[in-house]
Amino acid sequence: MSFWCERAWLPGGGDGGAPGGVVEAVRVEVGRGRIVGVEPGVPASSGDVRLGGVVLPGLANAHSHAFHRALRGRTHADGGSFWTWREGMYALATALTPELYRRLARAVYAEMALGGTTAVGEFHYVHHRADGTPYPASEGGPNAMGEALRSAARDAGVHLTLLDTCYLHGGLGPGGHAPLAPEQLRFGDGTVAAWARRVDVLRAAWADDDRVLVGAAAHSVRAVAPPELAELARWARQTGAPLHVHLSEQPGENEAAVGAFGVTPTRLLHDAGALGPGTTVVHAVHLTDDDVTLLGASGTGVCLCPTTERDLADGIAPGLRLLRSGSPLSVGTDQHVGADVLAEARGVEEHERLATGRRGSFPPATLIELATSAGHAALGRPDAGRIAVGAPADLVAVRLDTVRTAGIEPAQVALVAGAGDVSDVVAGGEIVVRDGEHRAGDVGRMLADAIEEAWAVAGRDLTQGSEA
Template identity: 40%
Template sequence: MTSTLTLPGFVNAHSHAFQRALRGRAAGTDFWDWREGMLAEADRATPDSVRTAYAGVYREMRAAGFTAVGEFHYLGAAEARAAAEAARDAGIALVLLHVAYERGGLARMRQPSVAAYLDEVEALREEGIDVGVAPHSVRACSRSWLEEIGRYAAREGIVLHVHADEQPREIEECLAEHGCRPIELLARAGCLTERTTVVHATHADDGELDLIASHGASICACPTTEADLGDGFLPALRIRERGVPLCIGSDSNMRIDPLEELREIEGIARRQSGIRGVFGTDALLEMGSAAGGRAIGLAGWSEIEIDLDHCSLAGVAAEHVPAALVAGCAADVVACSR
């Protein structure tokens, strides 16, 4: 009989499930080249392809120990419904982070007005789908859109997720248009609150991190994707110093492994500080589960069972198993989720 350890399931707070198809074949030398291939993949999506492909990706997440996901979705309203169906088929709790896209990207991603976007959100909510609002970025949404979406999130008490400070060019363009950095703009537009999760914040400066902390917002780190795209290093030590809550996401889904995401966060912090055990096991497991649940506004999700007989845990004393998980195990130590 297999010996197991029960743990809270991991929460994937930032996913673009369709990008799983790009693993190993996305061309380009930097983020912006990669983005062109990503947009081409997005343009091929249909409700049927989303329903089938997302169910497969969500089953991979379940097998890896993710029992809840925040899907940052910008492929259209019909495809959003297909994503929700896929999550139900795969047995994973889903919060649909429905994306507002005013400008840029593909025509299929854009709404004609912020009112039309909020109508889409309302319709999805009325159908019983758990929804959060998600202005894609300060590149994709003007200040007026950000202000309206921020007011709606506050009035409805729902979560708001937004990409910010992932790339230096994004910051330069925001400075040129608005005279401030992306997270400063979010704060001025009313989009930075205790219900906000800033995705990446890779190039956030001290002032922006102070704003995140003072507004009670969170950061979602996606280290395997940030490494793959050459985004840079999470400012892990400066985030920890300010007590900003961190959660994790698999983002482009090049890898689907919550333990690897957590290990990368700790590894970055160790390289930046020269100190071992910067966050500690309990804090890392909290990032992987409860912090993610709070970030996507989810009240509950399934537990998982860890296979204590797995070869990666051979000879590990019971009291050291949690530390061994984040230090040296892959997602295949997950026996099942329930």
């Protein structure tokens, strides 16, 4: 199969050379899901699939909690806070079954695909039945929820890195870690060793599926104690799995870590051996200067989620300082206030403008990198996110004739365009979205049906203020 791109964003020289940029009239040849030829400056032929506008590499959503999508537009009664939002999240998590989660996640991933996402990192901690017991073999076994997410991603046409999350404690106070609360029981495996046994089974089951990867996550220093962090980090290094961790999203986490251990969460991760190029921390909003240095010097990646960080009043992460210190940046949609990776990348620059009073800290080419190659690398796909021979055939066509993009310089598309401007999406050589329509059908209807059922099961309606 071949795709002819009216314009395509091709990589630059690398090794300090020219950044990527827009090239006109590019044919991309695809075979067995990968790019086998890139030919710029050629006319279209009758056998080409034509892609208009500017074609970007597939976008990577490096941080997702799929079930949080059901919270969109339901958490603002009486103002709310991060902590009251979390109450609603727990209620929703309790309602999920493997089949309901499959249908909800299928719709959420399809919504992502409509906006250009071709790979998603699912930070997955809803593992067991609501009482904390594993699903029996008759109901899919201990990894039934993970299998539901794999099925959802396959149907939606996106690559999946399942960041299977270790979640062992219910919080952190001056006296140390608390046991899991009743609403958290389904998240836990008891010990890191038990978590690893379950995940090793999943890795073996998925070994021959080239559209999925199994990674690891520590929910946070609130949920995983320092010796457990060290054990989890060793497992990740031994298996080569990417490791992700929520870090310093709220000041309360920092205060709890300092109160219990005398050091910041970043220092806890460092001392546990959990930082390094294979690790990505998420949010990293409330950092000390020493934290920034530790993250950068170790080459630890940082995933920023600006839309969530605004919605939950988390604050503004020091994105530019982190990048300059040596931390690769990626972006994610987290709780899915929006499912728009381009908007998240743009939000990194917009937040920097608010924090510094300066424009242009992140040039358009850097924003494209955040949304594509850097995100894929954080998800264990270092060869993805480029329109180049050997890369996965992930392509996203962004229209230049919408009311938002008409008249722009194509090279500045990252500063203007969003999910609503995507017309076509190719993932692994398969056409997933064509002319703005997902191959699965009416994604809005799919979302509405699954979300309504989830809240019917949860028995709550946060729009009426029950979150308080």
